[in-house]
Amino acid sequence: MKKHFFSGIQPSGRLHIGNYLGAIKQWIELQDEYEPVFGIVDYHAITAPYEPSEMSARILDAAAGYLAAGLDPDKSIIMIQSRVSEHTELAWILNCQTSMGRLSRIPTFKEKVRQNPGEVGMGLFDYPVLMAADILLYKSHIVPVGEDQVPHLEFTREIARKFNTTFGDTFPEPAEVLSTGAKVMGLDGENKMSKSLDNCIYLDDSDKDIQKKIATAKTDPARKRRDDSGNPDICNIYSYHKIFSTPEELEYCAEGCRSAGIGCVECKKILVAHLEETIAPLREKRNELLAKPDAITEILLAGSDRAQKIARETMAEVKSRIGLTFG
Numbered sequence: 001m002k003k004h005f006f007s008g009i010q011p012s013g014r015l016h017i018g019n020y021l022g023a024i025k026q027w028i029e030l031q032d033e034y035e036p037v038f039g040i041v042d043y044h045a046i047t048a049p050y051e052p053s054e055m056s057a058r059i060l061d062a063a064a065g066y067l068a069a070g071l072d073p074d075k076s077i078i079m080i081q082s083r084v085s086e087h088t089e090l091a092w093i094l095n096c097q098t099s100m101g102r103l104s105r106i107p108t109f110k111e112k113v114r115q116n117p118g119e120v121g122m123g124l125f126d127y128p129v130l131m132a133a134d135i136l137l138y139k140s141h142i143v144p145v146g147e148d149q150v151p152h153l154e155f156t157r158e159i160a161r162k163f164n165t166t167f168g169d170t171f172p173e174p175a176e177v178l179s180t181g182a183k184v185m186g187l188d189g190e191n192k193m194s195k196s197l198d199n200c201i202y203l204d205d206s207d208k209d210i211q212k213k214i215a216t217a218k219t220d221p222a223r224k225r226r227d228d229s230g231n232p233d234i235c236n237i238y239s240y241h242k243i244f245s246t247p248e249e250l251e252y253c254a255e256g257c258r259s260a261g262i263g264c265v266e267c268k269k270i271l272v273a274h275l276e277e278t279i280a281p282l283r284e285k286r287n288e289l290l291a292k293p294d295a296i297t298e299i300l301l302a303g304s305d306r307a308q309k310i311a312r313e314t315m316a317e318v319k320s321r322i323g324l325t326f327g
């Protein structure tokens with residue numbers, strides 16, 4: 001039987017090529033070796049202000065994006081966190097093994113407090129404990145995540161260790177698996193691609209969207225006119241070429257840029273063709289899936305049932321370890 005691991009995503013809408021190259025591709029590769037549990041973590045999503053009437057659509061949308069990118073419901077368990085109440089049940093038990101001081105030192109929490117001191121709810125404070133519960137419920141040995149999640153994984157290992165020492169060996173200490181995928185910069189050329197910065201190429205962008213976005217995207221700022229020579233090594237468009245173009249095209253663009261043999265417009269055209277070719281099948285698949293929301297719902301409900309079977313076994317063991325076995 002294949003081992004499980006858990007990884008989660010918040011149901012927060014559209015996926016961009018940074019998500020795709022940074023995380024999703026790697027998940028898809030792990031589907032053969034493991035039976036992963038991919039959770040759409042709606043209980044995490046409600047730790048920030050949100051619109052209740054939009055939540056179901058956001059969940060469907062996230063699921064469609066991941067299925068379109070290649071998550072396979074025959075290999076992976078794709079589930080909704082709030083449908084498996086064992087997640088919050090284990091979180092409560094882990095809460096009782098967690099110190100407030102430790103949670104308040106987690107960098108993601110400190111950052112939130114800094115951004116919005118008046119708005120820090122208990123859910124946000126407790127976010128890492130729920131995340132630890134997600135991971136430990138499936139006895140994950142590995143967790144593929146982005147680098148920003150590493151402090152949460154460190155915390156998860158600590159809590160697993162504490163539980164094991166206090167109540168006996170129950171949980172593995174999970175290791176993060178960081179994607180080797182390039183950190184994709186946004187169209188502004190200055191920041192990581194991020195929805196909140198509005199600098200993304202989305203996996204459901206139309207060809208027109210892609211053309212428009214690349215046409216106005218930053219290049220080597222020193223190359224102001226067609227006749228200026230440029231430096232591909234500091235050009236953001238060239239950094240995309242490195243991901244999407246062939247070695248011959250890379251050479252052609254780098255050499256053409258340095259010698260002012262080709263202009264940014266021509267260089268961008270080559271990139272646009274590759275982006276269109278990468279994104280079109282993902283966009284089409286996603287639209288096909290969203291045209292049949294019932295089929296997605298079925299996958300999510302069946303996945304949640306499968307997840308719950310595993311979760312129940314772990315909870316029975318945990319409850320017996322901690323002495324909650326009356327009767």
Ligand code: TRP
Nearest residue numbers: 006007008009010041044131134
């Ligand atoms: N905190 C993660 C993020 O924002 C989402 C998440 C919740 C998660 N539970 C998880 C990731 C468990 C990995 C494992 O990206």
